[in-house]
Amino acid sequence: MSELRLNPTTGEWVIVATHRVDRPFLPKDICPFCPGSPNIPDTYDVMIYPNDFPSLMTPAPPIEIEPPTFSKVAPIEGFCDVVLYSPKHDATLGTLPLDDVIKVIQLWQSRYHELARYAHIKYVLIFENRGKEVGVTIHHPHGQIYAFPFIPPIPAKELHHSQTYRNAHGSCLFCDILAEELQLHTRIVMEDDHFVTFVPFFAKYPYEVHIYPRRHIQHITELTHNEVTSLAHTPYPYYHFHIEFYSPYITRDKLKYLAGCEQGAGVVINSIPPETSAAKLRSIDG
Incomplete structure (x- = not known):
């Protein structure tokens, strides 16, 4: 079946x-x-x-x-x-x-x-x-x-909120998130000419990491050869291709579990501020 x-x-x-x-x-x-x-x-x-x-x-x-x-x-x-x-x-x-x-x-x-x-x-x-x-x-x-x-629930919600944001502001939600993250720079982990890696302000997991292309593209087939090389090294016009990493760890030896609040109410509790996580990841990279 x-x-x-x-x-x-x-x-x-x-x-x-x-x-x-x-x-x-x-x-x-x-x-x-x-x-x-x-x-x-x-x-x-x-x-x-x-x-x-x-x-x-x-x-x-x-x-x-x-x-x-x-x-x-x-x-x-x-x-x-x-x-x-x-x-x-x-x-x-x-x-x-x-x-x-x-x-x-x-x-x-x-x-x-x-x-x-x-x-x-x-x-x-x-x-x-x-x-x-x-x-x-x-x-x-x-x-x-x-x-x-x-369209599964998570991307469906992303599409809905991206469209709502575009209707209200006339711009791409993901592009605006990226622009402000670059301006503040407190949650940036690393960046190059094509991609920016950061811990989002609204991260669910302590070491959740997103990778956004600097250029607005809708899906992976639009990546140029140079962008593919950069990424390897490191019908919805309001949608922005991106990559998300969800680490299950809070610390080296402690896991993040989705328990009663997360499973029953759909509300995730993150015990480490994204700014702290980003700083730690930057120090590892450096």
């Missing part, structure tokens, strides 16, 4: 994908993404790998249940890809040579462009889960690309 079910109390869709419970937990000495593993070539540089247990599929499987009168059920048609960054099992995106990181970003761009051609795809999410702290069981360097048949 793989389908969408509507939560009528919030208007949010939930993906029910029962086959994902069958995902195996492999022994540490077995890696499905290393060269020569089943479905993986003996040699590769960077590559797209179809998720073996996708929660979004094209074509969508048939709906297996009649919904109650208060809800809806819809087919979940989309794509789930795995992006293998390197054949080296112990590598990370941050330790790859510059040329290899550029290849990863170019692969993101290429796949985004391919997925955008499908009429039923409304949003493409490029992301990486890393570390046992967030439940990662395969430690080979990889990320994922999900293509949704709807």
Whole structure:
């Protein structure tokens, strides 16, 4: 079973994908993404790998249940890809040579462009889960690309508030955030000619970091070669492409948990001011 079910109390869709419970937990000495593993070539540089247990599929499987009168059920048609960054099992995106990181970003761009051609795809999410702290069981360097048949709640809210801001002020919300962060400079972690890295004023996590391009662009395919190199090194005109990092750590040995207040009310409590976090990150970089 793989389908969408509507939560009528919030208007949010939930993906029910029962086959994902069958995902195996492999022994540490077995890696499905290393060269020569089943479905993986003996040699590769960077590559797209179809998720073996996708929660979004094209074509969508048939709906297996009649919904109650208060809800809806819809087919979940989309794509789930795995992006293998390197054949080296112990590598990370941050330790790859510059040329290899550029290849990863170019692969993101290429796949985004391919997925955008499908009429039923409304949003493409490029992301990486890393570390046992967030439940990662395969430690080979990889990320994922999900293509949704709807706009998920968080980007939908960003789009709504970006449009509202543009209607009220006649400018891009993200561009104005960036301009003021650059003016104050208290939360800037690092910057170059193309990108600015900062801890946002409204950060939910102590070490949440955002990367904004200086130039207003809508999506990753609009990055120029120089911008791709810079990033590797370090239909909504009111929307501004950006990257967000959410570290689960408060300190070196203490995790940030989303507990009662966060899960029940949707209100996140951040125990470290963003200005303090940015200063600490700057000192590490320096």
